[in-house]
Amino acid sequence: MNLHSENNDNRLISLLQEGDKKAFRLLFEKYSSRLYQFAIKYLRDKEDTEDLLNEVFLKIWENRHSLKTNTVFQSYLFTIAYNNIRQRFLKKSREEKYIRIFAEEYIFDSANKEEQFDYLLFLKKLDEIIDLLPPRRKEIFILSFKKELKNKVIASQLELSEQFVKNQLSLARKFIVKKMQEDKNLAGILFFFLFSSQGKA
Template identity: 45%
Template structure:
């Protein structure tokens, strides 16, 4: 009972912008949240980042906190939503790479040694060279994970037109990467 009373006082102080109360709550819940995130993410750096993101959200929304609800539950709900976003983003990225290559990136040993960040950066450079409309459609589809119907509704065009633009975009990207990958494949064959 005393613990709940102390926590409620901390939350009241936090709602008024008290940084010491925020720091105290961080010290209490930060390690627990980190352990929780680590079980899902299996990455120390990603788990640390998640804890920071959650507590930034707590600080930004401090005025809306309710002392009659469990702060711990609220905190872990935010964390779970962030973990879901992380996995959704990862799934979209893997799907994006799979469609570009026509291969399964997770099972290909040589692809494991490719720097995905560099590959994504190169794809972004190629997409930046697209006409604005094609670029917008492609980014909404592959980066934001929107369906053809959603994009069509937003841009007031048909879903078929969206699908055509995406297919053309993927074809262009594949052709450019194919030309550039000859050097990469030669390097992988000689040195790996």
């Protein structure tokens, strides 16, 4: 970033500190595209990246009074974005800890009949949890999980919006994860559920 650009940022930040919405819009227009390209390389999802973008600039607006004009705004902006991405990955890592447990105990090391029986029991329990979902959500989940259809195909088949399908799958995931976490013996099912539900947009 050249000196002229940095000085211009300082002027915009000074105005932003006073609540100038035009200055905020100019900063957004200047950096949003760069920030989007930075974030999507990590998140690999358009909607997640757009959510992050909104969260970052919302934080900028909320903290406008404490912004400093003697710092490089771009560095500050990307630091917020990096921390946001990091938190998202940490959350995902916590959710997937059960996957690693199951992969080690029930996939790679499953060689005897007793372990295979446990595997079948897990699948039976999963079906029981799926049956607790609301009818429409259950239908969408089964099309995604068991028939392995992409969200776009499910939306077309059921005459729904793709966003609605995505929302329903997210709600189903949270419900099933919660039910499994309530019973430690069901942790293994997360392997099938989380892996099978990814990459179907």
